[in-house]
Amino acid sequence: MPTQHPTQHPTKLSPQTAAIHAGEAPFISHHSLTVPIVQTATYTFENTAALVAYEEDQMFWDVPERVEYGRYGNPTVYAAQAKLAALEGAEDALLVSSGMAAITTTLMILLSQGDHFVITEDCYRRTRIFCNSFLARYGIDCTTVKPGDYEAMEAAIRPNTKLIFSESPTNPFLRCLDYPRLVEIAQRHNLKTVIDGTFGTPVNIRPLEFGIDLVIHSVTKYLAGHNDLLAGCVAGSFAMTGALRQAQGVIGAIVDPHTAFLILRGLKTLGLRMAQHNANGLAVARFLEDHPKIRKVWYPGLESHPDYTLAAASMTGFGGVVSFEVESDGPGASRFIDALRIPKIAPSLGGVESLIEQPSIISYYDSTPEDRLALGIRDELVRLALGVEDTDDLIADLGQALEKV
Numbered sequence: 316m317p318t319q320h321p322t323q324h325p326t327k328l329s330p331q332t333a334a335i336h337a338g339e340a341p342f343i344s345h346h347s348l349t350v351p352i353v354q355t356a357t358y359t360f361e362n363t364a365a366l367v368a369y370e371e372d373q374m375f376w377d378v379p380e381r382v383e384y385g386r387y388g389n390p391t392v393y394a395a396q397a398k399l400a401a402l403e404g405a406e407d408a409l410l411v412s413s414g415m416a417a418i419t420t421t422l423m424i425l426l427s428q429g430d431h432f433v434i435t436e437d438c439y440r441r442t443r444i445f446c447n448s449f450l451a452r453y454g455i456d457c458t459t460v461k462p463g464d465y466e467a468m469e470a471a472i473r474p475n476t477k478l479i480f481s482e483s484p485t486n487p488f489l490r491c492l493d494y495p496r497l498v499e500i501a502q503r504h505n506l507k508t509v510i511d512g513t514f515g516t517p518v519n520i521r522p523l524e525f526g527i528d529l530v531i532h533s534v535t536k537y538l539a540g541h542n543d544l545l546a547g548c549v550a551g552s553f554a555m556t557g558a559l560r561q562a563q564g565v566i567g568a569i570v571d572p573h574t575a576f577l578i579l580r581g582l583k584t585l586g587l588r589m590a591q592h593n594a595n596g597l598a599v600a601r602f603l604e605d606h607p608k609i610r611k612v613w614y615p616g617l618e619s620h621p622d623y624t625l626a627a628a629s630m631t632g633f634g635g636v637v638s639f640e641v642e643s644d645g646p647g648a649s650r651f652i653d654a655l656r657i658p659k660i661a662p663s664l665g666g667v668e669s670l671i672e673q674p675s676i677i678s679y680y681d682s683t684p685e686d687r688l689a690l691g692i693r694d695e696l697v698r699l700a701l702g703v704e705d706t707d708d709l710i711a712d713l714g715q716a717l718e719k720v
C-alpha cells in the first residue's frame with residue numbers, strides 16, 4: 316500500500332496556493348499549462364503484456380498511473396481529486412457525481428445490515444431522508460440527535476453503533492460541531508466520524524486535522540463555485556477511501572471529465588471567492604441583526620449564534636450563508652424576497668451568484684407545518700446564500716427589499 320499519493324505535493328501549501336498548483340503536474344501533457352479534458356470512455360493497451368503489467372500494478376496503487384475504463388478513472392478526474400486531497404490535507408479524495416452520491420455511497424460502504432449510526436438533526440433534508448428511510452430498508456438503524464447535545468450523542472451509542480455523521484456548519488441554522496469533543500467520544504467507542512463540510516470548505520476549516528475520519532463535500536457548492544455543475548467528494552486516508560474507490564467502479568456514480576475540468580478551474584479561485592463569501596456573510600449578518608424588520612439571524616460569526624465561541628476559535632471564516640426570520644409571516648418573507656434585485660430565488664449555495672429561498676417553500680414544501688416547526692423551520696425563515704457580489708450593493712438591495720416586508 317502506498318504511503319503517499321503519487322500526485323501529492325512534497326511541501327505543505329497554503330489553501331490558495333494549493334488550490335492553484337496542487338495535483339495537476341502528473342496529468343499535464345503536450346506542454347499545456349492546464350490539465351486537458353481527457354474525453355474518453357475507455358483506454359487502449361499496446362499488447363497483452365502491457366495489460367498484464369497494468370493489472371499487476373493495480374494491486375499496489377490505490378490510484379494507478381493509467382486507467383483501463385472510464386468508470387474506474389480518468390486523468391482529468393484524478394487531477395481534480397489530487398487537488399481536493401491537497402486542500403483537505405488528505406491522503407486521498409474521491410470525486411463522485413453529486414454531493415448526495417458522496418453521502419449515500421459513503422454510508423452504504425461504511426455500514427452493513429444490523430449496524431446503527433448517529434446523525435445530527437440539522438442536516439440537509441435529503442441526507443436525513445436517506446438515513447431514516449432508505450437505509451432502514453436495508454436493516455441499518457439511525458438515531459438523530461440535536462447538534463451541540465454531546466450527552467444525547469453519547470447516550471445514543473449502542474453496541475452495534477458504527478459511526479457518527481454530521482454536517483458542520485449545518486443547514487440551515489449553521490450549528491458548528493466541536494470536533495475535538497466529537498472525536499474523543501467516537502474514539503472512546505471505536506466509531507468512525509464522517510463530516511459533511513460543504514458549508515465550511517477547507518479554506519475555513521479542515522475537519523481531518525482534528526482527527527475526523529472522512530470529510531464529504533457537495534462540490535456543487537463552494538468548491539466548484541459557479542452554480543454550473545453537480546459533483547461530490549469524499550476525502551480521508553487511503554485506509555478509509557480504498558473501499559469507496561472499489562465501490563465506485565461498481566456503483567457507477569462517477570463525474571465526467573468535463574465536469575472535472577470545471578472543478579479544477581473553479582478551485583483555482585477558491586481562496587479568493589471564500590474571502591468575499593466570508594466578508595459578505597459577516598457584513599450582511601451584522602446588517603440584518605441590526606435591522607428592525609428582522610427578528611433573528613443565524614450566522615456563526617455573530618456573537619448571538621450558539622456556536623460563536625467555538626466557530627471563532629476554530630474557523631478562519633464563516634461562509635456566505637445567513638439564515639434569518641423576518642418580523643412578519645410567510646407571505647411577508649415572500650414579499651421581501653420578490654423585491655430583491657440581486658439574489659435570485661433558487662436552491663443551492665456557494666456559487667458566485669447570490670441565491671435566496673424560504674426553506675418552507677423550497678426544501679420542505681412537501682413536509683407538514685408540524686414537522687417543519689419541530690425542526691425550527693418557520694414560514695418566515697429565509698436562507699440567503701451570498702455570492703461574491705459587492706458587499707455594499709448587496710446591503711443596499713436587502714435594505715430596499717426589507718421595506719416591502
Ligand SMILES: Cc1ncc(COP(=O)(O)O)c(C=O)c1O
Binds near residue numbers: 439533545546547
Ligand atoms: C450540506 C449539503 N450536503 C449535501 C448536499 C447535496 O449536494 P448535491 O446537490 O451536490 O447532491 C447539499 C445540497 O444540495 C447540502 O446543502
